[in-house]
Amino acid sequence: MENERYRLWREGGDPTAPFIVCAMFTPGYRSLAERLAQSLTHFSLAHALFEVEAVHRSINPRGSSDLAFSKPGFIRFLLERFSKPVLYVDADMVFRREPALIASLCNESCDFAIYNWLADPRNDAWCPDQDGRWRFFFSIDVESDSQLMASGGVQLWRATPAAVALLSAWERTIAGHPGAQDDHCLDFAFNHGGFPGLEPRWLPKEYCRHAFWPYVEAVIDHPQFPAPDAGQWKDLGIARLDRGKIRRAAKQQPFPRDQVLDRIP
Numbered sequence: 001m002e003n004e005r006y007r008l009w010r011e012g013g014d015p016t017a018p019f020i021v022c023a024m025f026t027p028g029y030r031s032l033a034e035r036l037a038q039s040l041t042h043f044s045l046a047h048a049l050f051e052v053e054a055v056h057r058s059i060n061p062r063g064s065s066d067l068a069f070s071k072p073g074f075i076r077f078l079l080e081r082f083s084k085p086v087l088y089v090d091a092d093m094v095f096r097r098e099p100a101l102i103a104s105l106c107n108e109s110c111d112f113a114i115y116n117w118l119a120d121p122r123n124d125a126w127c128p129d130q131d132g133r134w135r136f137f138f139s140i141d142v143e144s145d146s147q148l149m150a151s152g153g154v155q156l157w158r159a160t161p162a163a164v165a166l167l168s169a170w171e172r173t174i175a176g177h178p179g180a181q182d183d184h185c186l187d188f189a190f191n192h193g194g195f196p197g198l199e200p201r202w203l204p205k206e207y208c209r210h211a212f213w214p215y216v217e218a219v220i221d222h223p224q225f226p227a228p229d230a231g232q233w234k235d236l237g238i239a240r241l242d243r244g245k246i247r248r249a250a251k252q253q254p255f256p257r258d259q260v261l262d263r264i265p
Contacts, residue, residue, distance in 0.1 A: 013046030025091035179234035
Protein backbone atom coordinates (compact mmCIF):
# COMPACT_ATOMS: atom_id res chain seq x y z
CA MET A 1 0.00 0.00 0.00
CA GLU A 2 1.14 3.56 -0.69
CA ASN A 3 1.10 4.60 2.96
CA GLU A 4 3.74 1.95 3.69
CA ARG A 5 6.19 4.18 1.81
CA TYR A 6 6.04 6.66 4.70
CA ARG A 7 7.19 5.41 8.10
CA LEU A 8 5.77 7.44 10.98
CA TRP A 9 8.78 8.46 13.07
CA ARG A 10 7.51 11.03 15.53
CA GLU A 11 4.10 12.49 16.39
CA GLY A 12 2.69 14.58 19.17
CA GLY A 13 0.63 17.58 20.17
CA ASP A 14 -3.10 18.07 20.55
CA PRO A 15 -4.99 15.67 18.23
CA THR A 16 -7.97 18.07 18.24
CA ALA A 17 -5.87 20.97 16.88
CA PRO A 18 -7.26 22.68 13.76
CA PHE A 19 -4.21 21.69 11.68
CA ILE A 20 -1.29 19.29 11.80
CA VAL A 21 2.33 20.05 10.90
CA CYS A 22 3.97 17.36 8.77
CA ALA A 23 7.34 16.72 7.16
CA MET A 24 9.19 13.87 5.53
CA PHE A 25 12.91 13.23 5.72
CA THR A 26 15.53 10.72 4.65
CA PRO A 27 17.90 9.06 7.16
CA GLY A 28 20.61 11.62 6.39
CA TYR A 29 18.31 14.40 7.61
CA ARG A 30 17.45 12.77 10.94
CA SER A 31 19.33 15.35 13.02
CA LEU A 32 17.43 18.16 11.30
CA ALA A 33 14.16 16.30 11.83
CA GLU A 34 15.08 16.06 15.53
CA ARG A 35 15.58 19.83 15.62
CA LEU A 36 12.21 20.40 13.93
CA ALA A 37 10.48 17.98 16.33
CA GLN A 38 11.92 19.77 19.35
CA SER A 39 10.62 23.12 18.12
CA LEU A 40 7.16 21.68 17.45
CA THR A 41 7.05 20.10 20.90
CA HIS A 42 8.09 23.39 22.49
CA PHE A 43 4.92 25.03 21.12
CA SER A 44 2.75 21.91 21.70
CA LEU A 45 1.86 21.83 18.00
CA ALA A 46 0.16 18.77 16.57
CA HIS A 47 2.67 17.09 14.28
CA ALA A 48 3.59 13.92 12.44
CA LEU A 49 7.03 13.41 10.92
CA PHE A 50 7.70 10.58 8.48
CA GLU A 51 10.93 8.91 7.45
CA VAL A 52 11.23 7.87 3.80
CA GLU A 53 13.86 5.92 1.93
CA ALA A 54 14.28 8.70 -0.65
CA VAL A 55 12.73 11.93 -1.83
CA HIS A 56 11.67 12.63 -5.41
CA ARG A 57 14.18 14.08 -7.85
CA SER A 58 12.11 17.29 -7.96
CA ILE A 59 13.30 17.84 -4.35
CA ASN A 60 16.81 16.41 -4.76
CA PRO A 61 18.26 15.96 -8.27
CA ARG A 62 19.76 12.64 -7.13
CA GLY A 63 16.43 11.44 -5.76
CA SER A 64 13.85 8.84 -6.74
CA SER A 65 11.59 8.84 -9.79
CA ASP A 66 8.70 7.59 -7.62
CA LEU A 67 6.10 10.40 -7.47
CA ALA A 68 4.90 9.12 -4.09
CA PHE A 69 8.04 10.77 -2.69
CA SER A 70 7.25 14.13 -4.31
CA LYS A 71 5.70 16.90 -2.24
CA PRO A 72 2.26 16.69 -3.89
CA GLY A 73 2.22 12.92 -3.49
CA PHE A 74 3.14 13.18 0.17
CA ILE A 75 0.66 16.01 0.87
CA ARG A 76 -2.18 14.03 -0.73
CA PHE A 77 -1.34 11.11 1.56
CA LEU A 78 -1.39 13.43 4.59
CA LEU A 79 -4.77 14.96 3.72
CA GLU A 80 -6.28 11.50 3.37
CA ARG A 81 -4.71 10.20 6.57
CA PHE A 82 -5.50 13.10 8.91
CA SER A 83 -8.73 14.54 7.46
CA LYS A 84 -7.77 18.07 8.54
CA PRO A 85 -5.70 20.94 7.14
CA VAL A 86 -2.02 20.06 6.75
CA LEU A 87 0.86 22.46 7.20
CA TYR A 88 3.64 20.86 5.19
CA VAL A 89 7.16 22.01 6.15
CA ASP A 90 10.57 20.97 4.92
CA ALA A 91 12.43 18.91 7.51
CA ASP A 92 15.18 21.54 7.88
CA MET A 93 12.76 24.23 9.10
CA VAL A 94 12.49 25.35 12.76
CA PHE A 95 9.52 26.93 14.56
CA ARG A 96 10.65 30.05 16.44
CA ARG A 97 7.25 31.42 17.48
CA GLU A 98 3.64 30.27 17.73
CA PRO A 99 2.23 30.19 14.16
CA ALA A 100 -1.00 32.02 15.03
CA LEU A 101 -1.69 32.99 11.42
CA ILE A 102 -2.04 29.34 10.38
CA ALA A 103 -4.84 28.70 12.85
CA SER A 104 -6.58 31.86 11.62
CA LEU A 105 -6.34 30.73 7.99
CA CYS A 106 -7.84 27.38 8.92
CA ASN A 107 -10.89 29.22 10.26
CA GLU A 108 -11.31 31.13 7.00
CA SER A 109 -12.12 29.93 3.51
CA CYS A 110 -8.42 29.57 2.67
CA ASP A 111 -7.56 26.17 1.22
CA PHE A 112 -3.97 26.83 0.05
CA ALA A 113 -1.31 29.17 1.46
CA ILE A 114 2.35 29.65 0.59
CA TYR A 115 5.00 32.37 0.37
CA ASN A 116 4.78 34.23 -2.96
CA TRP A 117 7.73 36.37 -4.10
CA LEU A 118 5.49 38.26 -6.52
CA ALA A 119 3.13 39.39 -3.76
CA ASP A 120 5.86 40.56 -1.38
CA PRO A 121 6.66 44.30 -1.65
CA ARG A 122 10.01 43.80 0.14
CA ASN A 123 11.92 40.66 -0.74
CA ASP A 124 15.59 41.74 -1.01
CA ALA A 125 17.95 38.86 -0.20
CA TRP A 126 21.31 39.56 1.47
CA CYS A 127 24.29 37.25 2.05
CA PRO A 128 27.59 37.56 3.93
CA ASP A 129 30.78 37.50 1.88
CA GLN A 130 33.92 35.58 2.85
CA ASP A 131 34.83 38.37 5.27
CA GLY A 132 31.45 38.25 7.00
CA ARG A 133 30.17 41.51 5.52
CA TRP A 134 26.62 41.52 4.25
CA ARG A 135 25.96 42.40 0.61
CA PHE A 136 22.82 42.58 -1.50
CA PHE A 137 22.28 39.22 -3.23
CA PHE A 138 19.12 39.36 -5.35
CA SER A 139 15.47 40.43 -5.43
CA ILE A 140 12.35 39.72 -7.46
CA ASP A 141 11.37 43.11 -8.87
CA VAL A 142 8.15 42.07 -10.56
CA GLU A 143 4.73 41.70 -9.01
CA SER A 144 1.33 40.17 -9.67
CA ASP A 145 -2.00 39.87 -7.91
CA SER A 146 -2.76 36.50 -9.44
CA GLN A 147 0.51 34.75 -10.36
CA LEU A 148 2.66 32.59 -8.10
CA MET A 149 6.43 32.41 -7.65
CA ALA A 150 6.69 30.18 -4.60
CA SER A 151 9.14 29.25 -1.91
CA GLY A 152 7.68 25.91 -0.95
CA GLY A 153 9.32 25.15 2.38
CA VAL A 154 6.03 25.91 4.17
CA GLN A 155 2.62 25.19 2.65
CA LEU A 156 -0.90 25.01 4.06
CA TRP A 157 -3.38 22.70 2.30
CA ARG A 158 -7.02 21.74 2.88
CA ALA A 159 -8.71 18.81 1.17
CA THR A 160 -11.12 20.93 -0.87
CA PRO A 161 -11.88 19.94 -4.49
CA ALA A 162 -10.02 22.98 -5.82
CA ALA A 163 -6.93 22.36 -3.68
CA VAL A 164 -6.86 18.65 -4.59
CA ALA A 165 -7.14 19.64 -8.26
CA LEU A 166 -4.10 21.91 -7.83
CA LEU A 167 -2.19 19.08 -6.13
CA SER A 168 -2.96 16.80 -9.07
CA ALA A 169 -1.92 19.45 -11.59
CA TRP A 170 1.32 20.01 -9.66
CA GLU A 171 2.07 16.29 -9.73
CA ARG A 172 1.36 16.09 -13.47
CA THR A 173 3.67 19.04 -14.08
CA ILE A 174 6.46 17.34 -12.14
CA ALA A 175 5.94 14.16 -14.17
CA GLY A 176 5.91 16.14 -17.42
CA HIS A 177 9.06 18.14 -16.62
CA PRO A 178 11.62 15.63 -15.31
CA GLY A 179 14.60 17.40 -13.83
CA ALA A 180 12.67 20.56 -12.87
CA GLN A 181 12.43 21.58 -9.22
CA ASP A 182 9.13 21.26 -7.44
CA ASP A 183 8.64 24.96 -6.64
CA HIS A 184 8.88 25.85 -10.34
CA CYS A 185 6.45 23.05 -11.19
CA LEU A 186 3.98 24.35 -8.61
CA ASP A 187 4.27 27.82 -10.13
CA PHE A 188 3.60 26.41 -13.59
CA ALA A 189 0.59 24.38 -12.45
CA PHE A 190 -0.93 27.28 -10.49
CA ASN A 191 -0.33 29.93 -13.15
CA HIS A 192 -1.46 27.94 -16.18
CA GLY A 193 -4.30 25.91 -14.69
CA GLY A 194 -7.86 26.78 -13.82
CA PHE A 195 -9.02 25.87 -10.33
CA PRO A 196 -12.55 27.20 -9.78
CA GLY A 197 -13.21 28.02 -6.15
CA LEU A 198 -9.55 27.95 -5.08
CA GLU A 199 -8.96 30.41 -2.20
CA PRO A 200 -5.20 31.01 -1.94
CA ARG A 201 -3.44 33.18 0.62
CA TRP A 202 0.16 34.40 0.55
CA LEU A 203 2.18 33.76 3.69
CA PRO A 204 4.45 36.57 4.92
CA LYS A 205 8.21 36.04 4.98
CA GLU A 206 8.07 35.40 8.72
CA TYR A 207 6.39 32.06 7.98
CA CYS A 208 9.05 30.88 5.53
CA ARG A 209 12.03 32.94 6.65
CA HIS A 210 15.32 32.13 4.93
CA ALA A 211 18.81 33.04 6.13
CA PHE A 212 19.13 35.53 3.25
CA TRP A 213 16.42 37.63 4.97
CA PRO A 214 18.40 38.53 8.12
CA TYR A 215 16.17 41.57 8.72
CA VAL A 216 13.10 39.35 9.28
CA GLU A 217 12.09 37.95 12.69
CA ALA A 218 11.06 34.38 11.96
CA VAL A 219 7.99 32.44 12.97
CA ILE A 220 9.06 29.45 10.86
CA ASP A 221 12.75 29.59 10.01
CA HIS A 222 15.20 28.05 7.54
CA PRO A 223 18.45 28.87 9.37
CA GLN A 224 20.85 27.63 6.69
CA PHE A 225 21.56 29.33 3.39
CA PRO A 226 20.21 27.28 0.46
CA ALA A 227 22.78 25.11 -1.27
CA PRO A 228 23.79 26.40 -4.71
CA ASP A 229 21.56 24.81 -7.33
CA ALA A 230 23.03 26.21 -10.56
CA GLY A 231 23.14 23.48 -13.18
CA GLN A 232 21.30 20.91 -11.05
CA TRP A 233 17.81 21.61 -12.34
CA LYS A 234 16.03 21.94 -15.65
CA ASP A 235 15.11 25.64 -15.47
CA LEU A 236 11.49 26.37 -16.39
CA GLY A 237 12.32 30.09 -16.23
CA ILE A 238 9.74 32.63 -17.27
CA ALA A 239 7.67 29.89 -18.93
CA ARG A 240 6.19 29.05 -15.55
CA LEU A 241 4.47 32.47 -15.47
CA ASP A 242 1.79 34.12 -17.57
CA ARG A 243 3.78 37.15 -18.74
CA GLY A 244 0.65 39.19 -19.35
CA LYS A 245 -0.21 39.04 -15.65
CA ILE A 246 3.08 40.28 -14.19
CA ARG A 247 4.45 43.81 -14.11
CA ARG A 248 7.67 45.54 -13.12
CA ALA A 249 7.66 46.98 -9.61
CA ALA A 250 9.85 49.19 -7.46
CA LYS A 251 10.12 46.97 -4.42
CA GLN A 252 10.92 48.34 -0.97
CA GLN A 253 14.56 48.02 0.10
CA PRO A 254 15.41 47.24 3.74
CA PHE A 255 18.89 48.68 3.07
CA PRO A 256 20.36 50.51 0.05
CA ARG A 257 21.51 47.79 -2.32
CA ASP A 258 24.94 49.34 -2.87
CA GLN A 259 25.82 49.24 0.83
CA VAL A 260 28.19 46.78 2.47
CA LEU A 261 27.16 46.07 6.06
CA ASP A 262 29.39 44.80 8.85
CA ARG A 263 26.25 43.66 10.62
CA ILE A 264 22.53 43.74 10.01
CA PRO A 265 20.92 46.56 12.05
